[in-house]
Amino acid sequence: MTSVKTQADTRHVVVIGAGTVGSSCAWNLKKAGFDVTVIDPELPGQTTSYGNAGIISTSHITPFSYPGVTSEIPGWLFDPTGPLFIRWLDFPGFIPWFWKFWRSGTSKHVNWSCRAQARLMHHAVSDFDEILADTNSSHMRKERGTITFYDSRAEFDKDAWKYDIKDELGFEWELLSPSELSIMVPGLDNKGGVAVYNPDWQFILDPGKTTAMIAQACFAAGGNWIQDRVTRVETSDQGVSLVTESGRQITADALVVAAGVWSNQIVRQLDYKVPLAPKRGYHSMIADAGIKLDYPVMSISRGFVMTPMNDGLRIAGAAEFAALDAEPNYDRAKILLRHAQEYLPGLRCNDVSEWLGQRPMMADSIPVISPSPSRTNVFYAFGHGHYGLTQGPTTGKIITAMVCGQEPAMDVSDYRFDRFR
Ligand SMILES: Cc1cc2nc3c(=O)[nH]c(=O)nc-3n(C[C@H](O)[C@H](O)[C@H](O)COP(=O)(O)OP(=O)(O)OC[C@H]3O[C@@H](n4cnc5c(N)ncnc54)[C@H](O)[C@@H]3O)c2cc1C
Numbered sequence: 062m063t064s065v066k067t068q069a070d071t072r073h074v075v076v077i078g079a080g081t082v083g084s085s086c087a088w089n090l091k092k093a094g095f096d097v098t099v100i101d102p103e104l105p106g107q108t109t110s111y112g113n114a115g116i117i118s119t120s121h122i123t124p125f126s127y128p129g130v131t132s133e134i135p136g137w138l139f140d141p142t143g144p145l146f147i148r149w150l151d152f153p154g155f156i157p158w159f160w161k162f163w164r165s166g167t168s169k170h171v172n173w174s175c176r177a178q179a180r181l182m183h184h185a186v187s188d189f190d191e192i193l194a195d196t197n198s199s200h201m202r203k204e205r206g207t208i209t210f211y212d213s214r215a216e217f218d219k220d221a222w223k224y225d226i227k228d229e230l231g232f233e234w235e236l237l238s239p240s241e242l243s244i245m246v247p248g249l250d251n252k253g254g255v256a257v258y259n260p261d262w263q264f265i266l267d268p269g270k271t272t273a274m275i276a277q278a279c280f281a282a283g284g285n286w287i288q289d290r291v292t293r294v295e296t297s298d299q300g301v302s303l304v305t306e307s308g309r310q311i312t313a314d315a316l317v318v319a320a321g322v323w324s325n326q327i328v329r330q331l332d333y334k335v336p337l338a339p340k341r342g343y344h345s346m347i348a349d350a351g352i353k354l355d356y357p358v359m360s361i362s363r364g365f366v367m368t369p370m371n372d373g374l375r376i377a378g379a380a381e382f383a384a385l386d387a388e389p390n391y392d393r394a395k396i397l398l399r400h401a402q403e404y405l406p407g408l409r410c411n412d413v414s415e416w417l418g419q420r421p422m423m424a425d426s427i428p429v430i431s432p433s434p435s436r437t438n439v440f441y442a443f444g445h446g447h448y449g450l451t452q453g454p455t456t457g458k459i460i461t462a463m464v465c466g467q468e469p470a471m472d473v474s475d476y477r478f479d480r481f482r
Pocket of ligand 1: 078080084101103107110111114116321322341343378418421446448451
């Protein structure tokens with residue numbers, strides 16, 4: 062007679078996905094004493110987690126849907142150099158997602174969302190401290206804050222409510238005078254607008270490599286690595302069984318799904334699809350920019366960031382809604398470069414590489430960090446949108462507590478998988 066396995070019997074955990082979120086889950090699970098197997102067709106940290114702007118943006122807590130956003134969207138869409146693009150041929154597939162996005166734009170929901178996001182963000186820095194120290198990668202991070210700026214006072218004033226909420230929930234920010242800004246970022250032409258210093262924000266000098274170092278620390282401690290794509294997943298009282306593209310069969314006691322924007326492909330085999338959409342972004346990486354920034358500088362007006370990294374200056378941003386498998390449109394990356402040249406007139410743009418990434422974006426801007434509603438041995442960690450780097454280490458700790466059957470360090474009810482039903 063076979064007996065039903067309990068949480069206490071869990072020894073072997075499979076993690077699908079080796080981005081920042083999956084690698085952080087894998088490392089924390091390994092540290093807690095589990096046998097861990099990580100599966101991904103790409104090497105760790107080589108997908109969305111490779112090319113992001115590298116910012117640990119701890120006070121970005123307001124959701125993307127809020128009262129009045131629908132009146133701003135047409136202006137963004139009609140500006141060919143604006144921050145938002147939709148591929149209209151692909152648009153019908155996004156209608157259910159946009160419907161839920163729009164419905165989550167009420168004041169009540171914004172209030173809920175800011176608090177849910179803030180709870181994760183308040184843990185981000187200390188969880189980063191821990192994971193970087195544990196994996197010998199603290200040298201990949203700079204702790205000196207980040208500058209955000211607006212082209213005009215009117216645009217800053219429109220965002221005043223976001224700063225009120227930051228104040229209320231305990232996040233620091235400071236207005237910079239023009240002379241302070243010119244000392245911190247010499248050569249920046251901010252068009253006479255408004256600049257803000259975010260002292261708690263940090264940045265990572267190479268997000269892809271840092272993610273790989275976290276995963277490697279897990280493997281060095283005995284974790285297993287399989288480079289393959291999971292195609293089929295089943296569960297029973299005895300555990301989980303997976304089949305991969307190359308025909309491997311893998312069994313384990315528990316499963317963590319951290320497959321970023323592709324998570325629904327696994328999730329729908331176990332529960333049901335959730336409103337998760339690819340919100341694409343691009344970067345242009347300039348190997349030799351001829352300018353050295355001491356701080357990342359983010360233009361809120363044009364929706365992009367310039368981050369000094371180990372391999373050069375990364376210009377990252379844009380929001381494009383297109384099908385998951387649509388071809389990249391690198392004109393978006395070139396537009397980012399043109400914006401950067403406007404703000405940094407001395408910028409050299411030789412030796413540029415371009416990249417596309419797909420942010421795993423939930424319609425309500427809040428990630429899923431949750432047990433499956435129907436399977437005791439399945440856990441979900443995806444949908445971190447613009448903040449997967451920032452929130453990866455915290456997500457790893459929460460998921461590990463869940464797999465252990467312990468209470469996580471914070472209230473996690475807002476990240477529930479079944480909140481859309
Ligand atoms: C332009 C841009 C700038 C950004 N800037 C920032 C920033 O400054 N700060 C910040 O915090 N965040 C930022 N982000 C967001 C951040 O990059 C993402 O939220 C984060 O990388 C998501 O991590 P992940 O581990 O969930 O997903 P991913 O890194 O995409 O990893 C998921 C992995 O799952 C694998 N996978 C998928 N399906 C399967 C399968 N069936 N079997 C096995 N493996 C599978 C994939 O191959 C992939 O490697 C930015 C994003 C973009 C695009």
